[in-house]
Amino acid sequence: MTTSLVQKYNVPGPRYTSYPTVPYWEEEHFSSEKWKQTLIQSFKESNTTEGISLYIHLPFCESLCTFCGCHKRITKRHEVEDPYITAVLKEWELYCELFPEKPIIKEIHLGGGTPTFFSSHNLKRLINGITSKATIAPEHEFSFEGHPNNTTREHLQTLYDLGFRRVSYGVQDYSETVQKAIHRMQPFHNVAKVTLWAKEIGYTSISHDLVFGLPFQGIENIVDTIEKTKSLSPDRLAFYSYAHVPWIKGNGQRGFKDEDVPKDEEKRKLYEIGKQLLAKKGYHEIGMDHFAKKNDSMYEAFREGKLHRNFMGYTASKTQLMIGLGASSISDSWYSFAQNEKNIEDYYARLEQNEIPVYRGHILSTEDLIIRQHILNLMCQFTTSWDEKHLYFPELPEVLSRLEEMEHDGLLILQHNAITVTEKGKPFVRNICMAFDLRLKRKAPQTQLFSMTV
Template structure:
């Protein structure tokens, strides 16, 4: 890949887990009442046919990883587990009271923080508490994030017995100097052990998360990490660009200096080499930063154009409603977004007062919904069209004009009313989506909001 392209397009940009992106939410027009009405409308449209998704944020970690941009609370005190689960189940009960019928849950994802911070018994209590007020969809897909250092066989077995079939393990990189820099000491042996345990128990989709662009990371490190990953043959992989956003997360991402990070062409070589190695070992690029074996449900969904993307990442099943439970979680009714408070203290206080812990959100207007569809098409299918009235918007000609240079660089093909992202253009999906991001174009950020796109 030409260095000039990297330099040209390596600009700050959103990751597009939603549209509008969180910094562009119109909070002034949002109320809890509007959020609940939007949720009830969407739930009535979709629950009986497709069910709903639940994202449950479990924020506790025993130590701070300095690469992480997630909302977390560092503690070794495990007495916090029961209090937190009780609060999450209280929040769930408040949602169930406003829903017109018993929810059918198609997807659950336990994220963090570190979900495997919690004991197997407490994880079981959490899931059983959820289903005391809900039904389980026949074709459900339940997943969780596991830390290789503390995931136990008992946790894997208990969650499997509760219907979980997918687990992802955070690997990042196997080089010792990189692990020390990001404060995540994690031997290959630990990852291999939990991967083999999950396979032995019967998990049908095991994922590993890798990151390129970490401090002190070299091409040799990425090659070694991908070779070790290939030896374990996980079903799917995330191969993320490190998001350096210390202005958002404060000291949590200042465990190293900016000059310790690989940049521009050097960083892109890490990605291109890793991507080539994954391709040579049977992994298919199915979306932005994601790869899967042909046998995995994510690849099958991609082939059948049924891939979906939301705040939980890529999913093989699409639901119209996603309720986020736990501190900082974001919910999505398709017509609106709502985010919970980011502090545990306020989260507990609002629930004590029998209030949903929602503190901000956004009600999507008609234009938002159209642009959202285009961005989903681009990130999930690498193409989009505006032949139908439901996908046409007045500013499409301006968007196409903004894409001319990207087209001239052979990153996309524009034919009639269709845009197709080329193989060379896949690393620049975020840049292509930015051309459709009308809210971003109308009001450029005055301060740092997003990580670099490349």
């Protein structure tokens, strides 16, 4: 990749876990009642054919990692666990009262925060409480995020016994200098221990999350981290670009100076070298930032054109309806998005009033749905088409005009009725999606809202 391309295309841009992106939600046209209507519509259309997905946000962490952009609450007081589980089960009960029939759960993902902040006993209470009101789909996928420093064998065994087969561990980088900078001291032997436990217990998909572009991170750190990762042989990997957005996340990302963070070509080299190493180690690029071995379900989904992307990131299976439970969680009925109260006390207060604790959202227009499908296609399959009439939209000629320079730069191939991203263009897929983002084009942000694309 040439330096000129990085300099040319390294601009602020969305990561497109949704379209429209959150800053462009029309909150003034949203209401809880409208959300419930689209929820019920989507449930009726998809429950018996696909099932539904649940994302459960468990926000507590014992310490603050200064690279993190998640909604979290820092505390060492574990008495917060019980009331939070009770609240999440109350929220689920309110949803179940809306459903016209028993929900079929295809996916559960426990995210955070730190899900393994919670005891095995409380996690079991949570999952049993959820599944007691539902049917579990035969081909279900239950997954959770485990912190290598506090995930116990009991955590892994308990969740395995409850049907979980996938676990992802946040690794980031093995350099002690980098770990100190991001306040995430995590020795290799801790990651090795929990990875081997998961294999022994029988987890079929183990993932490690790695991050490039962290403060003080150099090529030697990337090489060392990937070599150590290979020795543990996880089934899939996320290789994320560090999003340095201190203007959004406040003091949480100011544990180091701006000049300590690799930028532009320096940062891109970290990615390119990491990507080359991962390919040599048998990991295949899947969508954006993700890599998997051929035996992993993510690789199969990508190969078969079934890869999906939502607020949880990439998933190997698609459901039209995803319900987010817990403070700050975002739900997706395909026709609308809805976000829960971010503040835990506000979340509790709404539930005490027997209200689903949604505080903002967006109802998708017909245009939104078309653009969303194109962006989803590009992010998941690196190609999209408007061969079918319902995927054509009036502004398409303008979009294609915006893409001509990217075609000239070798990032994509424009055909009569389709676009295909080239190998050279894959690192710039966010930029390609931005050409389709009509809301972004109509109302460019006056201040920086997004992380850099490269």
